[in-house]
Amino acid sequence: MGVTKTEKFTEKQNQVARMAKALAHPARIAILEYLFSIDSCVCGDIVSKIGLAQPTISQHLKELKTVGLIKGNVEGTSVCYCIHHDNWLLMKNTLSTILDLDTRHIDNCC
Secondary structure, three states: OOHHHHOOOOHHHHHHHHHHHHOOOHHHHHHHHHHHHHOOOEOOHHHHHHOOOHHHHHHHHHHHHHOOOEEEEEEOOEEEEEEOHHHHHHHHHHHHHHHOHHHHOOOOOO
């Protein structure tokens, strides 16, 4: 979606799209699952746990951090990542408004 096209949509629609895009790659899902499984900040284990190259992991971490689903703190020469729980709950609530649209309508379509 081009920058000029996003202005045609509400902020909430754009927010849902950004969040969905962040979840739209299996590597990002694997990273999120790993971060939830350890329930703490991790500095260097992500590459070995996910099995992708460091630059690839870094790009996926950047995407997750940009949308606010993870946090990164600099510790020495490395960055430690963890789930941003407040933003995760915000995403769940925001996405549920879209995912629950079907509960408001009776199936009267062909």
